Amino acid sequence: MTSFSFAETTAWQCAGCDLPLQPAEVKVSYLNSVFNVELMVCPGCGFVLVPESLATGKMLAVEQLLEDK
Amino acid sequence: MEAEPRIQPLSSTESLCPVCLRRLQAAREQQGDTVYLVKRCGEHGTTRTSIWRGPIPFSSWLRPKNPSSPRQALTEIRDGCPFDCGLCPGHGQHTCTALLEITGRCNLRCPVCFADAGESDADPSLAQIGGWYDRVMAASGPCNIQLSGGEPTMRPDLGRIVRLGRDKGFDFIQLNTNGLLLAERPQLAGELRQAGLASVFLQFDGLSAATHLALRGRDLRADKESAIRRCVEAGLAVVLVPTLVPGINTGEIGAIIEYGLGFAPTVRGVHFQPISYFGRYPQPPADADRLTLPEVLSLIEAQTAGAVRVEHFAPPACEHALCSFHGNFLIDGQGRLAPLGQPPACCSTGEAQACLPSALEGREKSVRYTARQWSLPMAEPACACNGEPAVPKDDFDRFLARARTHTFSLSAMAFQDVWNIDLERLRGCCIHVVSPAGRLVPFCAYNLTSNLGRPLHRRARAA
Numbered sequence: 001m002t003s004f005s006f007a008e009t010t011a012w013q014c015a016g017c018d019l020p021l022q023p024a025e026v027k028v029s030y031l032n033s034v035f036n037v038e039l040m041v042c043p044g045c046g047f048v049l050v051p052e053s054l055a056t057g058k059m060l061a062v063e064q065l066l067e068d069k
Numbered sequence: 070m071e072a073e074p075r076i077q078p079l080s081s082t083e084s085l086c087p088v089c090l091r092r093l094q095a096a097r098e099q100q101g102d103t104v105y106l107v108k109r110c111g112e113h114g115t116t117r118t119s120i121w122r123g124p125i126p127f128s129s130w131l132r133p134k135n136p137s138s139p140r141q142a143l144t145e146i147r148d149g150c151p152f153d154c155g156l157c158p159g160h161g162q163h164t165c166t167a168l169l170e171i172t173g174r175c176n177l178r179c180p181v182c183f184a185d186a187g188e189s190d191a192d193p194s195l196a197q198i199g200g201w202y203d204r205v206m207a208a209s210g211p212c213n214i215q216l217s218g219g220e221p222t223m224r225p226d227l228g229r230i231v232r233l234g235r236d237k238g239f240d241f242i243q244l245n246t247n248g249l250l251l252a253e254r255p256q257l258a259g260e261l262r263q264a265g266l267a268s269v270f271l272q273f274d275g276l277s278a279a280t281h282l283a284l285r286g287r288d289l290r291a292d293k294e295s296a297i298r299r300c301v302e303a304g305l306a307v308v309l310v311p312t313l314v315p316g317i318n319t320g321e322i323g324a325i326i327e328y329g330l331g332f333a334p335t336v337r338g339v340h341f342q343p344i345s346y347f348g349r350y351p352q353p354p355a356d357a358d359r360l361t362l363p364e365v366l367s368l369i370e371a372q373t374a375g376a377v378r379v380e381h382f383a384p385p386a387c388e389h390a391l392c393s394f395h396g397n398f399l400i401d402g403q404g405r406l407a408p409l410g411q412p413p414a415c416c417s418t419g420e421a422q423a424c425l426p427s428a429l430e431g432r433e434k435s436v437r438y439t440a441r442q443w444s445l446p447m448a449e450p451a452c453a454c455n456g457e458p459a460v461p462k463d464d465f466d467r468f469l470a471r472a473r474t475h476t477f478s479l480s481a482m483a484f485q486d487v488w489n490i491d492l493e494r495l496r497g498c499c500i501h502v503v504s505p506a507g508r509l510v511p512f513c514a515y516n517l518t519s520n521l522g523r524p525l526h527r528r529a530r531a532a
């Protein structure tokens with residue numbers, strides 16, 4: 001598996017830790033499949049920001065292919 | 070001497086007398102690893118038919134759903150299920166696939182034929198078929214269409230029939246065919262693709278001459294392969310559809326899957342149909358002449374060298390759980406099958422569930438899944454910047470690119486005959502035949518005959 005960055009500068013901050021988000025490699029797993037991607041993450045608690053365009057774009061397409069009818 | 074295993078009652082349902090077609094109370098009961106449907110007619114005695122045999126516990130395969138009645142019932146409840154089909158307001162599932170029999174003519178005389186084809190009634194007119202499409206749309210809304218027969222390629226206006234369906238709002242139209250004319254007429258597949266056909270549901274019983282001779286009366290191997298190659302050229306998807314008959318082709322299951330994989334992505338999957346017994350059978354078929362769904366699953370596992378396992382399959386979300394199974398796979402770089410996602414973990418504990426999924430929700434999923442999996446993949450999306458195909462950039466892209474072209478489905482549907490018909494299953498049916506009068510009749514009810522061949526609906530009630 002390779003990684004690719006979806007990390008982009010964002011105005012979002014982690015509310016719990018009050019820290020700016022930083023790019024980090026994240027393992028996204030769903031129904032036995034694992035995808036390594038780079039996303040914006042809170043360096044304090046590890047909370048991950050998934051941009052809306054990713055959630056409603058590629059991630060949704062992947063979910064639909066993996067989901068059983 | 071070993072004692073007979075104890076009989077354990079499981080649940081109750083309703084069925085029909087195989088002789089007089091009267092509605093009867095019926096019980097599902099387990100003995101050893103076999104579940105039987107048992108019913109007794111006061112006049113014609115007791116019938117006991119195996120409906121589930123093998124290693125998968127019957128109770129683990131249940132997938133109950135809340136019934137959802139037709140959006141427009143076309144008949145009233147008068148005599149009760151299954152005599153009022155049309156659909157009546159008591160039906161519990163919407164149409165996932167509507168089957169239109171566009172001719173009774175056929176260019177084969179198969180010893181095995183549920184459709185009783187070969188008779189020479191006049192074909193329905195294009196206007197009549199247009200009326201059928203309208204009825205399906207009114208009763209069920211957009212759904213998948215299967216053009217069937219007889220042999221639908223016998224009609225010279227088949228392309229127009231496909232186009233008419235597309236124009237009326239049906240996006241996925243599939244052709245149920247023996248493939249002989251696709252093989253014989255080089256232009257036909259392309260013409261049908263142009264007309265808007267998505268998929269060919271190709272009768273494909275095996276790879277040995279003996280299987281073809283036993284089931285179809287002729288060795289059709291070369292014709293089948295030629296039909297598939299025409300579809301490759303035309304860009305038409307193909308699903309291989311073997312009728313499985315114990316003792317004839319049950320040893321060819323793994324070979325059929327392997328053969329289909331060799332033609333991926335044109336071949337989108339294999340859909341097995343264990344034989345059911347319509348027509349004249351004065352004596353009930355022996356249990357050894359039947360093949361239940363868990364047995365098919367065991368045979369798939371045994372004949373795919375461990376690549377495909379029973380646990381890769383799930384009961385359906387759309388039709389009744391006892392009617393089918395399906396599994397979806399990714400073909401890896403070496404041409405091997407790897408399970409895609411995972412089936413729901415599993416299906417029922419036997420406990421009542423507080424919140425059941427609705428039949429409608431399952432039907433929506435199934436319509437989408439079938440249309441996607443049984444069609445050819447879309448062309449690769451072009452990059453907007455320079456018109457070049459997009460290069461996969463990340464894991465999501467990589468997965469999507471592979472899955473778009475290399476998913477493969479394995480599935481089976483167990484049709485019901487007069488011995489094993491279970492009215493609970495029938496009420497959950499989503500495959501509906503449009504009768505000549507424009508009624509929507511569950512597939513198994515439409516084809517059902519008494520042991521002497523008297524039909525329940527076809528011809529008898531169709532007009």
